[in-house]
Amino acid sequence: MLRTHATKLTSAAILILVLVAWEVLPTALDVPRFIIPTLSDSMIELKRMWTNEGLLGHVTSTALLTLIGFLIGSLLGAVMGYLLGMSTFWEKVLSPYILALQIAPKVAFAPLFIMWFGYNSMPKLLVTVLIVFFPVLVNVLQAMRTVDRDLVNLARAYNLTRMGIFWKVEMPSTLPNLMAGLRIASTLAVIGVTVGELVGGNTGLGYLISYGGGQANAAMVFNAIILLTVIGFVLYAALERIEERVLHYLPKADH
Amino acid sequence: MALEFRHVSKSFGGRDGGSLLAVDDVSFRVEEGEFVSVVGPSGCGKSTILSMTAGLYQPTEGEVLVSEERVTGPNTHVGFMLQKDLLLPWRSIIHNIEFGLESRGVPRAQRRERAMRELAHCHLEGFENHFPYQLSGGMRQRAALARTLAIDPEIILLDEPFSALDAQTKLLLQNSFAGTIKEAGKTTLLITHDLSEAVLMSDRILVLSERPGQIIAEITVDLPHRDKPIKRRLMPEVGDYAAQLFKHLKLEEKAA
Numbered sequence: 001m002l003r004t005h006a007t008k009l010t011s012a013a014i015l016i017l018v019l020v021a022w023e024v025l026p027t028a029l030d031v032p033r034f035i036i037p038t039l040s041d042s043m044i045e046l047k048r049m050w051t052n053e054g055l056l057g058h059v060t061s062t063a064l065l066t067l068i069g070f071l072i073g074s075l076l077g078a079v080m081g082y083l084l085g086m087s088t089f090w091e092k093v094l095s096p097y098i099l100a101l102q103i104a105p106k107v108a109f110a111p112l113f114i115m116w117f118g119y120n121s122m123p124k125l126l127v128t129v130l131i132v133f134f135p136v137l138v139n140v141l142q143a144m145r146t147v148d149r150d151l152v153n154l155a156r157a158y159n160l161t162r163m164g165i166f167w168k169v170e171m172p173s174t175l176p177n178l179m180a181g182l183r184i185a186s187t188l189a190v191i192g193v194t195v196g197e198l199v200g201g202n203t204g205l206g207y208l209i210s211y212g213g214g215q216a217n218a219a220m221v222f223n224a225i226i227l228l229t230v231i232g233f234v235l236y237a238a239l240e241r242i243e244e245r246v247l248h249y250l251p252k253a254d255h
Numbered sequence: 256m257a258l259e260f261r262h263v264s265k266s267f268g269g270r271d272g273g274s275l276l277a278v279d280d281v282s283f284r285v286e287e288g289e290f291v292s293v294v295g296p297s298g299c300g301k302s303t304i305l306s307m308t309a310g311l312y313q314p315t316e317g318e319v320l321v322s323e324e325r326v327t328g329p330n331t332h333v334g335f336m337l338q339k340d341l342l343l344p345w346r347s348i349i350h351n352i353e354f355g356l357e358s359r360g361v362p363r364a365q366r367r368e369r370a371m372r373e374l375a376h377c378h379l380e381g382f383e384n385h386f387p388y389q390l391s392g393g394m395r396q397r398a399a400l401a402r403t404l405a406i407d408p409e410i411i412l413l414d415e416p417f418s419a420l421d422a423q424t425k426l427l428l429q430n431s432f433a434g435t436i437k438e439a440g441k442t443t444l445l446i447t448h449d450l451s452e453a454v455l456m457s458d459r460i461l462v463l464s465e466r467p468g469q470i471i472a473e474i475t476v477d478l479p480h481r482d483k484p485i486k487r488r489l490m491p492e493v494g495d496y497a498a499q500l501f502k503h504l505k506l507e508e509k510a511a
Contacts, residue, residue, distance in 0.1 A: 154341050157309050157329045158355040158406065168357075172345045249345045251388040 037219035042226075045219035053208065053220075062193055062204040063231050065121060069128025070189040070235065074182055076129065077136030084137075085144025085174075086166065102138070106131040107195040114200045124196030124204070131192040132185040139181030143174035176250065179243045186239050190232035205231075257442040258285040258308065258410055263317035264467075265303050277303045279467035280317070285410075285442055285459075290433075290481060292445040292453035294500060295463030301446040303468070305412050308444065309335050322409055331359065334408035338415045340395040342387040348398050349374065349383035355406040373401040376435050393424040400432060404439060411436065413445040417452065429456060429484045437482035450504075454496040455484035462503045472503045 023039040025031075033041055049055040084091040109130060113123035147170050155165045197206025205224040212220030263281045266274040278300040285291045293301050306312055307319050310329045319326045321333060334355070342351045352370040361369070374383055377397040387395055396416055403411055416432070417425045433456055436443055447453050453460045454476055462472040476496055480486040487493065 148339075148341075150337055150339060151341055151343070153306075153309075153311055154335075156311065157333065157335060158358055159329055159331065160358045164358055168354075169343070172343065175345070249386045249388065 034216050034218050037222060042219045042222050045217070046223050049208070049220060049223060055208075058204050058208055059227055059231075061121075062197065062206065062228065065124050065128065065193045065196075065204070066189045066231055066235065069125050069192055070132050070186060072125070073129035073132025073189070073192075074136045074185050077133040077181070077185070078140050078178060080133075081137045081140025082144065082166070082171070082174075085141050085170070091141070098134075098137070102134045106134075107191070110195050110199040113196075119201045123200065124193050127196045128189050128192030131188045135184040135188065136178070136181040139177045139184075140174055143177035144170060147173045176247055179239070179247060183236060183239050183243070186235040187232055189235065190228055194228055257287045257289070257322060258444065259283070259320040260304070261318050261320070263304075263307065263314045263319060265300070265307060265312075266315050276467040278307075278314075279469050281463075281468065281470055282317075283461055283470060283473070285444060287442055288440050290436065290443045290445065290456060290458045292447055292457040292460045293463060294447055294450060294453050294460060294504070295468060296465050296504065297448060298466050299463045300466060300468030301448075301463060302414055305335065305414050305444070305446050308410070308412055309333050331406065332409045333412060334403035334406050334410070335412035335414065336396075336399050336403050336416045338419050340387070340392075340399040342395055342398055342402075344387050347384050347386055348379065348390070351387070351398060352402045352405050355402055359406070369405050369407075370401070373405045374398075376404065376438070377401040378431065391424075392420050393428050396420070396428055397431065400435065404435070404441070409442060411441045411443045413443060413447075415447055415449075418447070418449065425452075426485060426488075432456075433484050434482050450497050450500045451488075451493065452484075453500065454478075454493050455487050456481070460496075460500065462500060472499075474499060 019039055026033075026036045026038050037045065046055075084094065107127060110123060110127050113126045117123050117126070151169050151173065152165060155169045160168060193204065194206040194209070197204035198210050201207055205228050208224040209221050212218070212224065260281050260283050263278060264276065265278040266276045268274050281304065283291075293304060295301055307314055308321065308326065310326045310333065313327070321330070324330075324332070326333075342348075343354065346354070349367070349370050352373055353366045356366045356369065371383070374380060377400050379394065379397055379401065382390065382394065382398075387398070390398065399416070413432075417428055420428060429452060445453070445456060457476050458481060460474045460476060461470050462474070463469065464471045474496065478487055478490060478492055478496075480490075
């Protein structure tokens with residue numbers, strides 16, 4: 001109890017230290033405002049963005065696309081992972097292509113998607129889905145391969161059907177890996193949406209980054225990056241809470 | 256008669272196309288309510304015998320009969336337990352004990368009732384809502400036994416269920432298992448490499464040779480207290496039986 005208290009206090013202290021440094025150092029070192037704006041500069045700009053640039057709309061658009069892209073991508077990844085995990089044949093047939101797609105830089109598809117679908121939400125969503133898909137797929141597939149054979153045999157001896165074995169043994173066995181995959185995917189989802197917004201369109205925090213960059217408005221870029229981080233952080237924290245609930249049966253390591 | 260092996264052989268296909276003979280022409284019978292142990296060197300096909308009884312795979316030659324019925328696949332007559340307790344970590348103890356009943360169309364209320372009864376038989380009252388990680392190794396094995404008994408099998412197959420436990424827990428658990436099994440009147444086949452365990456718990460012991468496994472001796476343990484290995488352990492005859500097993504397995508020659 002005391003230890004967690006100490007870690008929280010130290011964490012907060014570091015945050016305050018960084019914020020103070022951010023406020024004081026640029027002026028002290030004579031760094032111009034358009035290179036590194038101070039904390040107060042950024043806050044003033046944030047207020048201006050809220051009133052003049054329709055910041056709320058941009059944040060909502062990015063957050064919503066992150067969430068939807070994450071949900072669709074991880075659902076597809078998980079379903080595909082479980083299907084391939086149940087069929088060694090198809091897993092072997094498709095694994096080189098999956099590997100190739102996994103290696104290909106997904107963000108590079110963004111201009112292509114814009115060519116195909118135009119300047120709307122579709123390209124952003126597709127990049128996000130694509131980027132989220134693989135870590136979930138790979139984690140689930142890996143977990144399906146390593147399900148305890150003796151547990152499966154036990155279920156067989158108890159006359160469970162193939163689907164019964166899946167739902168009662170395999171699926172729950174893979175939950176820790178699925179959750180790990182989702183956590184990785186949640187951090188990637190923000191990247192997917194940002195790239196989509198950077199490349200095209202006129203909404204979202206990614207757009208504000210390229211817009212602010214074009215105007216040499218570093219404070220705007222700073223703010224957009226911080227808000228993107230907050231969106232990713234909220235998604236990650238939500239997943240952590242869900243994971244704690246779902247995986248309550250795992251003994252917690254005492255540090 | 257509860258279990259019979261008739262000239263059973265089992266070979267496994269090797270990687271190079273050749274095959275490996277694991278069990279060679281094994282025949283034996285186990286009568287109802289009897290406790291029979293199978294001992295032998297590692298890799299002698301002990302677990303293969305168990306898997307064929309459970310119907311997880313078929314003999315290459317010969318046949319396995321449980322209650323006069325030929326075993327062709329996993330069936331409701333047999334319950335098995337391994338060294339690993341195989342409890343599902345995401346289920347509470349009571350739900351684990353109910354696991355085997357779920358695919359048998361037993362109504363929920365009845366499932367719970369049977370599971371609670373076996374929980375009591377295995378001395379786990381009060382732990383029904385715990386999760387496996389909260390229990391000690393010995394308690395987890397007792398929960399696994401409760402799960403096995405809950406499906407009311409005609410035969411219980413035990414594949415080295417005590418070998419992962421420390422010496423004291425092992426002794427207590429052997430005692431608890433022996434009592435519970437005797438009380439339930441279940442036919443039992445115990446696979447073990449622990450010779451004294453075989454003597455303490457069995458009515459009869461089958462000795463297997465090295466691979467390919469063949470039965471080289473059959474020893475009837477003519478001692479009382481099958482339901483209390485801790486009592487049997489104090490009898491001087493136990494040493495003689497263990498020595499017999501020792502000789503059959505040629506352990507002295509191997510040590511030399």
